[in-house]
Amino acid sequence: MSNLSSPRPTKTPTAIAQIGRLERVTLGERVHTELRELLMSGELAPGQRMSLRSVAETLGVSMMPVREAVARLVADQSLEVLPNRAVRVPLMTRARFRELTAVRLAVEGFAAEQAARSRAESDLAALSQFEEAFLAEARDPDPHADRAVRANKELHFAVYRATGLPTLVGIIEGLWLKIGPVLNFDLKASPERLRTGGATEHHRHLVAAVNAGDAAGARKALIDDIEGAASFIESTGRLLD
Amino acid sequence: MSNLSSPRPTKTPTAIAQIGRLERVTLGERVHTELRELLMSGELAPGQRMSLRSVAETLGVSMMPVREAVARLVADQSLEVLPNRAVRVPLMTRARFRELTAVRLAVEGFAAEQAARSRAESDLAALSQFEEAFLAEARDPDPHADRAVRANKELHFAVYRATGLPTLVGIIEGLWLKIGPVLNFDLKASPERLRTGGATEHHRHLVAAVNAGDAAGARKALIDDIEGAASFIESTGRLLD
DNA sequence: TGCCGCGATCTGTGATCACAGTTAGACTGT
């Protein structure tokens, strides 16, 4: 092809140079995202089994990308493969639930603190927006549990992202991946918790504290939120052991 | 085969029942362990490149298990694949180093606290043992950096395991995987830090505080240790940006 | 000398095949 446009641009034009390198997103990555969303939103119940081939067929891809995605989830114990070679969402014992909750209190509590200290302007704007979205769902006389779950997740992670510590956000995502199935699957089973639980109040306190730069207040609000949800789950008696 | 021993044991004997289900360890898992060890002990320098095929050949396995292991490490950013499809140990910018250090201070600091509170007898015994091992290496006139690195790691993780929170230990492993190449590669380059740095004193304080159940003291000792190592790394001026 | 083009080689990713191990169910012999 001859050069029709400009006199020999050997250097890359600044207009092109500033678009940044486009990241390569593999099929396995996309399958992982898909499965992660299902787990975190509680659309897969604990004990739910799946097969690589059926997932591959459902998603219209080969078995290969599914293998990679599932392998990652198995590696961090968000899924498990039984000695029978069956893949399933892990069951949750009371002991494991309490362990995860303890770690969440520490890690997410710190994140809330940090978010209140070094809060980014752009994240703050999103915060109130997500809070309202959650409120709208909670007040809905016929609440869509899945939308409420999503709104709750987005509010929390807006706070976590405001820490400016992407590594920390990644860690918390891993925790939600493990606890999501229990937390949100039970929430969907009993949506009345949306109103009776203090979730909306905890969220209000949380957002207010972060906006005000009140680290201790933010931590307390978030801990209250986690503990409220945890005691609700424990009260349902669906945990093992 | 006829039954020579007992009258028709239709139930599984308790002697067999209590051995527990044996876990399936795949080749991919073993490759992952191998690579993880190399990263955490600083035997792979930042920027170091590798190819799936060469690793597979070195380890005497097919490319498949290597793919799985590398995919996991890439997923949590312990490795990265460039747009050129080249896999390498990520470079470390000053900003990223500080972010990782901030998260480590929070997470590992909490772990030290928790270890001092709920300390397990078995872990306590190991603690002093690992501390002595580290001391021995530090005092060695011709210290083997790799053994010192390993002793340091084992001491820290003995503390973390004493929390009784395996999830937390996993999180910290992920952090060490990311920061290990910088931390330990530089340590090997300048082993004099073993004596001049306050590492041995911090370790002494840490072990003493954990043994005494002094949560705040344990946290402080560990934070001092991390910050000491971090400021050493920053002073070497090998970080990017 | 400097620049461009072409081809051999190597890269990770995706698809397909092969296989050992497990499971479920029909069947058989007692």
Next chain:
DNA sequence: ACAGTCTAACTGTGATCACAGATCGCGGCA
């Protein structure tokens, strides 16, 4: 009626093949 046996289908894991894209080196043109 029941315990044991065998077969067919299905599981995840590992190996191999196929491929698009990137890199590097050699050669030729200006």
